[in-house]
Amino acid sequence: MPPCSPDRIWFGRRPAVGGCRLRRYDTWQGGLTDALRLSEAMTCKAAVAGLDFGGGKSVIALGRDTGLTPELREAALEDLGELIASLAGSYRTGPDTGPADMVVLKRFSPYAYCAPEEHGGTGDSGGPTATGVPAALRAGARHVFGAASCAGLAAEGAHAVVSDVDRFRKDAALAAGCGWVEPDQALSAPADILVPAAVGGVLDEATVPRLAAPLIVGPADNQLTDESVADALAGRGIVCALSRESEHRGHEAAHRWVEGIGDTVTRVLDLARSTGVTPQPAVRRIAEARLAAATAPVRAD
Numbered sequence: 001m002p003p004c005s006p007d008r009i010w011f012g013r014r015p016a017v018g019g020c021r022l023r024r025y026d027t028w029q030g031g032l033t034d035a036l037r038l039s040e041a042m043t044c045k046a047a048v049a050g051l052d053f054g055g056g057k058s059v060i061a062l063g064r065d066t067g068l069t070p071e072l073r074e075a076a077l078e079d080l081g082e083l084i085a086s087l088a089g090s091y092r093t094g095p096d097t098g099p100a101d102m103v104v105l106k107r108f109s110p111y112a113y114c115a116p117e118e119h120g121g122t123g124d125s126g127g128p129t130a131t132g133v134p135a136a137l138r139a140g141a142r143h144v145f146g147a148a149s150c151a152g153l154a155a156e157g158a159h160a161v162v163s164d165v166d167r168f169r170k171d172a173a174l175a176a177g178c179g180w181v182e183p184d185q186a187l188s189a190p191a192d193i194l195v196p197a198a199v200g201g202v203l204d205e206a207t208v209p210r211l212a213a214p215l216i217v218g219p220a221d222n223q224l225t226d227e228s229v230a231d232a233l234a235g236r237g238i239v240c241a242l243s244r245e246s247e248h249r250g251h252e253a254a255h256r257w258v259e260g261i262g263d264t265v266t267r268v269l270d271l272a273r274s275t276g277v278t279p280q281p282a283v284r285r286i287a288e289a290r291l292a293a294a295t296a297p298v299r300a301d
Contacts, residue, residue, distance in 0.1 A: 015089055016056030018042040019096035020080065020105070020112075022073070024062045031061025038200075041221050047287035049264055052294075056091045058084070077101055081108030133219055135262035137193060140217040140241050143269040145192070161189060164198075188212055196220040203240070208232045216240040217265070230278040241265050241279055 018039055025031045035057050042055025060076045062068060084091060085108040092111040095102050105112035161179035162169070163186035170180050181189045187202070187210050194213040196202050200222030203211075208229060214237060216223065223240065224230060233240050272282040 014052045014054065015092055015111075016042070016054040017046065017051075017092045017094075018056040018058070019094045020058045020060070020101065022060040022062065022076070022097045022101075024064050024066070026064060028061050031059045034061075035059040037222050043291075044283055044287040047290040048268065048283055049261075050290075056093075058091070058093055060097075073101075074104055077104040078108070081105040081112070084111060085109040132261040133195065133197075133217070135260075136217050136241060136265045137195070139262040139265040140193070140215050140239065140269070143266070143273075144215045144239050161191065163189075193217060196223050201225050203229050203233070205229065205232060208236065208238075211236065211238060214238055224280070227280055230280040234278045239269065239279065241269060 016039070021034070021038070023031070023034070025034070038057035038059070039055050042057060044055065046053045046055050058080055060080060066072075081104060084093060084105060089111055092113065093105065094113045099114055102112045102114055159179065161181050162173035163181045163183050164170070164173075165183050173180050187194070187207050189212060191213040192215065194211065194216045196216065196218035197220055200220050201224075202220070203216070203223050204225040205228070211233075216233070216238060217240075224233075230240065268279050268282050268286065271286065272279045275282065275285075
């Protein structure tokens with residue numbers, strides 16, 4: 001069994017946490033593969049972050065040609081809500097698909113988090129995520145450049161260049177003082193730090209040679225298509241770290257907790273450097289040690 005296998009979704013007797021994704025795939029098997037990879041990543045992240053939770057993920061897989069009407073979206077979410085309710089709290093989800101979708105899930109189960117505040121939830125989780133990413137950026141910059149200053153956002157002196165498949169976001173990026181680069185040029189754009197912040201799987205054997213940034217830090221799950229890509233990154237002298245909150249909390253508690261992400265990233269990068277491995281094996285080493293301790297038999301004296 002792999003160190004962070006999705007089969008090990010329970011941390012001792014605690015439930016699994018992980019968001020709900022709605023995405024198009026060529027086949028339903030593609031959605032299944034994505035769900036398994038994402039749940040494995042969530043298991044590792046929760047363990048490394050010191051959270052007493054396992055990792056899980058739910059994926060609503062749409063066909064490439066499926067017309068997603070509001071009625072179909074709600075029906076799919078209702079099916080998922082019934083499934084989550086049947087798990088009786090052993091899996092708890094959040095809004096990868098958006099806070100409004102959590103309203104539908106909460107009709108069936110209380111274990112759907114970050115619904116809009118007017119519906120009794122804590123609201124969008126984007127705020128805590130945005131707090132955690134700069135903390136990880138600073139930690140990564142200290143590791144690679146020897147100082148945290150180049151990891152700040154625009155207000156701290158850095159110039160952000162944005163890319164998105166949704167071209168309607170270009171005006172907002174430019175209005176905020178950011179630069180813009182087309183998605184097909186984003187990975188090769190000159191930069192100190194690359195921040196993948198949406199879907200995963202953007203780093204593979206084909207894209208690594210195009211990278212211009214010596215440091216990759218971002219909240220997207222499963223940025224690497226497989227672990228061999230970590231070696232390809234290391235071969236080019238590129239450091240890759242991950243930053244994202246892994247537990248569903250109230251916003252004030254979440255903001256306080258995510259500030260500690262920088263310490264976690266530092267611990268991973270320091271272990272990788274001291275043991276001569278890439279950050280990915282270092283993450284697994286930390287996660288496996290904590291999972292092993294949590295599942296070890298307890299002697300009754």
